[in-house]
Amino acid sequence: xxxVRASILVIILAATAxxxxxxxxxxxxxxxxxxxxxxxxxxxxxxKEKGDGKAAKDLAAKTGKKIExxxxxxxxxxxxxxxxxxxxxxxxLSMTRDGxxxxxxxxxxxxxxxxxxxxxxxxxxxxMIAAMGLIVDAKGPPKAAxxxxxxxxxxxxxxxxxQGLAFAKVVASKDQAKIKLAAYKVxxxxxxxxxxxx
Ligand code: HEC
Numbered sequence: 001x002x003x004v005r006a007s008i009l010v011i012i013l014a015a016t017a018x019x020x021x022x023x024x025x026x027x028x029x030x031x032x033x034x035x036x037x038x039x040x041x042x043x044x045x046x047x048k049e050k051g052d053g054k055a056a057k058d059l060a061a062k063t064g065k066k067i068e069x070x071x072x073x074x075x076x077x078x079x080x081x082x083x084x085x086x087x088x089x090x091x092x093l094s095m096t097r098d099g100x101x102x103x104x105x106x107x108x109x110x111x112x113x114x115x116x117x118x119x120x121x122x123x124x125x126x127x128m129i130a131a132m133g134l135i136v137d138a139k140g141p142p143k144a145a146x147x148x149x150x151x152x153x154x155x156x157x158x159x160x161x162x163q164g165l166a167f168a169k170v171v172a173s174k175d176q177a178k179i180k181l182a183a184y185k186v187x188x189x190x191x192x193x194x195x196x197x198x
Contacts, residue, residue, distance in 0.1 A: 033085055035063050036076055039131035040124065043165065047127075057134060064138025070197075073136055076128075077101040077190075085128055088121030100125055104190070107183035111176045119171050122179075126168025129186055133161025141197070149196065156193035163189050 039056045046053035067073050079099035080086030086098045093115055097103045103125070106112065115122060137157035141149050167182040 032063075032072070032076065035059065036085060036128055036131050036135070039063070039134065040127035043127045043130050044123070044168070047165070047169070056131065060131060060134035061138040064135045064140070067135070067139045070136070070139060070142070073132065073139060076132060087125050088118050092118065092121070100129060101190070104129075104183050104187050107180060108187040109180075111180050111183070116174055116176075116179075119174065122171040123168045126164050126166075126171065126182075129164030129167065130161050131164075133157050133159070133164055133189075136160065136193075145197075152196050153193065156189055156196075159189035159192065160186065 039060050042056035042059065043053055045051065046056060075083045076085050077100045078084035079095070079102060080090060081095065082099070084099045084101075087093060087100060087103050088098075091098055093103070097106065097112075097115070103115070107115065134157075137154055141153035145153065163182070163186040167179075167186050170178050170182045173179070
């Protein structure tokens, strides 16, 4: 009888623990990476099917509101081995290009021919940047931001979204000048917000 009660207790404790974990705020890394991928996939689908992207926007809004620190989000842009999303299959473009921020910066100056071998990876990167723009917009500025800061935050976040989508669309052209310009515009959207907030 005692062992039966004990095992019931174990089951109850396990169920409680699962419920608690399930309602915890979103942690950096795993969950967030998967969500960014999911939003990017929905944006791609909306683009191909000429949809309104509402599913992506709803999920991004929900995700952004759960983020407490902007650093958690921004970590997605770092090199894969520093906790970022990475670009394409791990290390395929070299370890130092396996991160959205370093690759966008490089491409804003010069498009290395190796990246044009995997247009799919570049497209994914564009949709992930666009997804991040939506999430960072929903996250909102630090509490101390004044009216000007709040306005700029949403403008640069929106610009990141728009330029991420534009980047995703232009890569199929394999036109280095156009791709470079698109990367430059993404980089400007990031840099605009950083100049004000970082
Ligand atoms: C709407 C504002 C905003 C936009 C847009 C934005 N960032 Fe950031 N980013 C921040 C802020 C704020 C920080 C500093 C966070 C902190 O340390 O508290 C930051 C930090 C970072 C960091 C450093 C993270 C760390 O852990 O040290 C990287 C990398 C980064 N951003 C990449 C990017 C890239 C790439 C883009 C564009 C594709 C971008 N950001 C767009 C606001 C923004």
